Amino acid sequence: MFGLIGHSTSFDAARRKASDLGFDHIAGGDLDVWCSAPPQLVENVEVTSATGKTISGAYIDSCFVPEMLSRFKTARRKVLNAMELAQKKGINITALGGFTSIIFENFNLLQHQHVRSTTLEWERFTTGNTHTAWVISRQVENNAPLLGIDLTKAKVAVVGATGDIGSAVCRWLSSRTGVAELLLVARQQQPLKDLQAELGGGRVLTLDEALAEADVVVWVASMPRTLEIDSASLRKPCLMIDGGYPKNLDAKVASEGVHVLKGGIVEFGSDIGWTMMEIAEMEKPQRQMFACFAEAMLLEFEGCHTNFSWGRNNITLEKMDFIGAASVRHGFSTLNLQGQPQAVVV
Structure with a gap:
């Protein structure tokens, strides 16, 4: 159960x-x-x-x-x-x-x-963070090309790069996607330098510096209510993955050419018959849910009763591969920019 x-x-x-x-x-x-x-x-x-x-x-x-x-x-x-x-x-x-x-x-x-x-x-x-990190990474891979963004030539900013999810996304994009350059943003400098050394690359920038350069922005940090973002300073087109909680990035950067996608949300292949996702204000509450919730389902489907995601910076590419393959096998899909599920192949 x-x-x-x-x-x-x-x-x-x-x-x-x-x-x-x-x-x-x-x-x-x-x-x-x-x-x-x-x-x-x-x-x-x-x-x-x-x-x-x-x-x-x-x-x-x-x-x-x-x-x-x-x-x-x-x-x-x-x-x-x-x-x-x-x-x-x-x-x-x-x-x-x-x-x-x-x-x-x-x-x-x-x-x-x-x-x-x-x-x-x-x-x-x-915590479900491994599945969330995998879903966000695949959302970058699946949706950037829809905007004409070639990831092998693109700069991808990860805001909250040193967090559990952010660091995992950095590892995936650096090793599996081959993005041209990672722009690393977080509050504390030493963990950023440590992550940069682990990745063997990436640039440590301030938020304003990274937003001005990024073709893709993955936002997995908490967002202060007082934060203001100058949409005019963003590149066009720009894909922004709102992987934080609560999801309010679209209200901050509403602008033509800036495309905001709710990150870390998956859609199941059939109605589940619950009411709980109405609380989370999902567009399709019978099928959509946070990827962290889906991780518990996937572990139960797989008979893998363990604290799969636990602590900080313990998410490996191998764990992301495992949970990602299970996600596809059991009928979950990531979301694309149109709000529809987008199946992925692993």
Whole structure:
């Protein structure tokens, strides 16, 4: 059995969803009430692979909302409690989605393995970052040519290059795609220099410098709300992959010749019959989902119950090959610029 741990996109959205589910005592509460609300298993589903194999899964709402991010102890408790619930339900492999994965990594929750009387078994959980990195990499490969961008002659900027997903995308594009040049952007300089040395190339630039030169921009860093991007300074055409969370890059760079694609989202080959992706505001909520969620499904399909994506900078090309091949085999597709699935061959 696979599990997915997620959350609503805002406090208002969470209250509406709680009301729809009949949790009126939570729906009517203020943010303090929600801070104390326990996680809820809100949906059970069955999913059938393109191979014919059927698996069962569950969606757990952590009752976390982005407005709680500034409350360190609350955010930590929300994620750990949701993980405890998944383990108590006997779920074999559970993916952390949205901010739950970010909180787990940034707040170093590996130091908090004991939740009340439960000792969390880390092998039951995955961040899903390997599949996300593979999907974003393939979205670059599949969609750049649609705009007339030859990757062997193109400059590709990776914003958030030293993160778990960003560094994996850099490795893939450098080794498998043969891009002309990688432009590396991140906040801390030493990790950037270390990544540059590992890759054996790439230029370390500021954000403004990289955006002015890039034919393709892969954005996998958190985006400050106050950030402003001068669309006139971007190259035309320019492919921008919005691989961050929440996905708001299109509102920042709306301009003719700048093409924004929601990154790290996959589409399944048939309707799943769930409601959980309506919370995530997917265009096709019966089929589309975050690639990190799909990783848990793929690991369950493959009978690979392990923390496949874990920690930072542990994503290898071999792991990306494995999860990418499984993704195609079981019926998942990446998205192209028109919002339609684009099958890939591996």
